[in-house]
Amino acid sequence: MLRLQNTLTRKKENFKPIRKQEVRMYTCGPTVYDVAHIGNLRTYVFEDVLRRSLEFLGYKVTQVMNITDVEDKIINKAKEQKKRIGEVTKVYTKKFFEDIKSLNIEEVEVYPLATAHVKEIVELIQSLMKKGFAYQGDDGSIYFDISKFKKYGKLVGLGKIAIKDGARVSADEYSKDNVRDFVLWKTKKKGEPSWRSPFGGGRPGWHIECSAMSMRYLGKSFDIHTGGVDNIFPHHENEIAQSEAATGKKFVNYWLHGEHLLVGGERMAKSAKNFFTLDDVEKRGYMPLAFRYFVLGAHYRSKLNFTWTALESAQSGLWNLWRELGRLKFLSEHDKFKNNRELVGKLEALFKAAVEDDLNIPGSMAALRRVMSDPDISPSEKRRLIFKMDKVLGLDLAYADVLSKIPVHIKALVVGRELLRRNQQFVKADTLRHKVESLGYEVEDTSYGPFIWPNYNRKSHHKT
Ligand code: AMP
Ligand code: ZN
Numbered sequence: 001m002l003r004l005q006n007t008l009t010r011k012k013e014n015f016k017p018i019r020k021q022e023v024r025m026y027t028c029g030p031t032v033y034d035v036a037h038i039g040n041l042r043t044y045v046f047e048d049v050l051r052r053s054l055e056f057l058g059y060k061v062t063q064v065m066n067i068t069d070v071e072d073k074i075i076n077k078a079k080e081q082k083k084r085i086g087e088v089t090k091v092y093t094k095k096f097f098e099d100i101k102s103l104n105i106e107e108v109e110v111y112p113l114a115t116a117h118v119k120e121i122v123e124l125i126q127s128l129m130k131k132g133f134a135y136q137g138d139d140g141s142i143y144f145d146i147s148k149f150k151k152y153g154k155l156v157g158l159g160k161i162a163i164k165d166g167a168r169v170s171a172d173e174y175s176k177d178n179v180r181d182f183v184l185w186k187t188k189k190k191g192e193p194s195w196r197s198p199f200g201g202g203r204p205g206w207h208i209e210c211s212a213m214s215m216r217y218l219g220k221s222f223d224i225h226t227g228g229v230d231n232i233f234p235h236h237e238n239e240i241a242q243s244e245a246a247t248g249k250k251f252v253n254y255w256l257h258g259e260h261l262l263v264g265g266e267r268m269a270k271s272a273k274n275f276f277t278l279d280d281v282e283k284r285g286y287m288p289l290a291f292r293y294f295v296l297g298a299h300y301r302s303k304l305n306f307t308w309t310a311l312e313s314a315q316s317g318l319w320n321l322w323r324e325l326g327r328l329k330f331l332s333e334h335d336k337f338k339n340n341r342e343l344v345g346k347l348e349a350l351f352k353a354a355v356e357d358d359l360n361i362p363g364s365m366a367a368l369r370r371v372m373s374d375p376d377i378s379p380s381e382k383r384r385l386i387f388k389m390d391k392v393l394g395l396d397l398a399y400a401d402v403l404s405k406i407p408v409h410i411k412a413l414v415v416g417r418e419l420l421r422r423n424q425q426f427v428k429a430d431t432l433r434h435k436v437e438s439l440g441y442e443v444e445d446t447s448y449g450p451f452i453w454p455n456y457n458r459k460s461h462h463k464t
Contacts, residue, residue: 024222037275039268046258140187290315325400337378
């Protein structure tokens with residue numbers, strides 16, 4: 001039974017989807033005004049592991065991830081660069097998809113754009129106005145009246161809050177100490193993009209966008225909603241208020257939030273200027289998948305501090321996994337091995353139990369390592385089991401088979417070296433070994449003959 005920590009109840013709960021064997025899930029996506037930093041990407045990796053785990057456990061997943069393509073930061077950037085907002089968002093949307101692809105993040109079913117759903121957003125605001133949950137301020141913008149929604153503050157755990165009557169905020173982001181009526185529709189400003197609506201020209205606020213688009217694709221009530229912990233307040237609190245006030249139904253059953261990536265103990269953030277991007281990672285010679293491996297080393301609800309040293313050991317950890325898988329293939333081609341089926345079943349169950357325990361990926365990685373090192377499981381069975389586990393991990397472990405395609409000229413050198421060794425010409429044999437190494441390959445002499453593998457130190461071995 002899958003158990004998930006629900007932010008709404010602050011408890012680990014048994015997961016029961018609304019529809020049998022089917023999960024509907026919404027994920028807050030990027031605001032495409034700039035390149036994502038690796039903190040953002042940590043959250044997307046967590047959400048991908050959740051999706052993959054649900055699939056591994058046999059659920060059919062329908063996942064929606066919005067793209068926020070109209071927002072203050074985008075408008076400012078467009079002004080700065082003297083461009084239309086569409087020109088700015090196009091560049092960063094493309095970059096976002098490249099980044100998530102190189103992290104082996106699975107595509108979700110729908111990526112709705114805010115600008116393509118203004119109709120749905122306006123309809124939702126209209127229904128909130130009709131029901132008395134929203135009002136037009138004297139500035140012309142439409143606000144949500146939080147004093148009308150009695151459950152306001154339940155997600156973040158505000159308890160009884162003193163709300164200044166009528167105090168409101170038109171910015172999308174604000175803190176727990178500054179609880180206010182929040183903006184649903186921002187009235188038109190000169191030089192800013194706007195859409196027509198029954199309440200005058202303007203553009204949607206950030207929070208209403210996610211309520212409108214999630215319910216458009218997933219229905220009034222769905223199973224899981226995710227984001228980073230900073231999304232809990234005000235964004236997700238406001239999503240609940242807007243959606244439940246409009247429908248009278250429970251919006252989402254399970255709220256899951258990923259913890260932050262830190263640098264030097266501080267949250268990585270654009271505003272703190274302490275961030276790195278995936279391009280920085282690659283420029284320093286690391287593979288994007290090494291970053292994924294690094295992220296998988298911590299539970300999604302634990303803070304994780306980023307250092308280049310930690311990334312270095314993640315990369316060598318991943319490289320060793322690929323190498324071990326290559327070695328297992330080599331062994332399975334050279335001999336027959338015994339296989340303890342009962343043990344295989346036990347270790348598979350151990351892996352599954354870790355995944356089911358609120359996505360304990362460090363625990364599931366430990367199960368993988370046990371499979372790898374157990375002498376009572378045959379090499380081919382090990383590979384089968386580990387590739388199955390990789391459906392959850394998404395480390396592209398099958399890439400080991402690409403790496404194990406050794407070029408003919410390297411193989412020829414190694415065969416040459418073997419002949420020299422057999423003839424006891426060790427000095428010459430060693431010269432050939434050095435030659436092989438200088439070409440980026442290492443040779444390990446095993447009882448089944450030489451095992452050849454690309455040298456880890458050769459940074460040019462990037463996944464293509
Ligand atoms: P944003 O583009 O700021 O809306 O952020 C996109 C996603 O990244 C959201 O789900 C945030 O919660 C998440 N996020 C922002 N900063 C961090 C961080 N330092 N570590 C992990 N996730 C983050
Ligand atoms: Zn959102």
